[in-house]
Amino acid sequence: MTRRDRERAAWSLRAVIRVVAREVFGAPMVTRHVPGLSTPLQDVEPIAGVRAAVFARDVATGQVREYAKQARGAGHSWDDIAQGLGLDRVDGPQTRAQRAYLHLAAAHWRCTSCGALVTDRGPFKTAPEANENGHATGCARYAAEITAYRQGNDQ
Ligand SMILES: [Zn+2]
Incomplete structure (x- = not known):
């Protein structure tokens, strides 16, 4: 801009x-x-x-x-949202993704892949299973996140 x-x-x-x-x-x-x-x-x-x-x-x-909740629901990361918020610098022990989560305290969003309401515990743990609960069985997006994490391609 x-x-x-x-x-x-x-x-x-x-x-x-x-x-x-x-x-x-x-x-x-x-x-x-x-x-x-x-x-x-x-x-x-x-x-x-x-x-x-x-x-x-x-x-x-x-x-x-x-919009942040919609972004999470559509599969964007907390780091993507941090960029949207203009959180460019990292100060202190938290990552900018963690700062974005704490800034918004957006704990629930609807997954656009499976349609379920997901509880988001923030980007504090690396495993998707520890961060997101509520995806429907067989959710393609959640399965892709878990696969990416297990292959070490997370982030
Ligand atoms: Zn889902």
């Missing part, structure tokens, strides 16, 4: 927050003078803006957890 893409995405998200402030929190529009700008800005009343931004933050936090 380029810097320009990030700026454009941030503008889009701010616009959505202003819409929520107006339509959900009833914010009136106010005129705000910004030092260095010759024309005043039209914006939402700031307390309603705070409420809308906090709501957006809470929704985004829930979406991070939901």
Whole structure:
């Protein structure tokens, strides 16, 4: 993602927050003078803006957890999720995969291979049998993970 893409995405998200402030929190529009700008800005009343931004933050936090659970269900590793979370550095004794798990505390997800609800104990042990419980008998994904682990190709 380029810097320009990030700026454009941030503008889009701010616009959505202003819409929520107006339509959900009833914010009136106010005129705000910004030092260095010759024309005043039209914006939402700031307390309603705070409420809308906090709501957006809470929704985004829930979406991070939901997408992480979907990613696990689809077979992505905790290390893949750590990359998505932007956890690039490893500090202390935990791996970044373990930090991603602890960050999200996402313990259950639905396996897209077998359709079962799986309990995920995190990436603290290397054997799949020690980390995931609940796959349906004959789950192809789980069988592949176990085979990969036993062949030493895990990670
Ligand atoms: Zn499964």
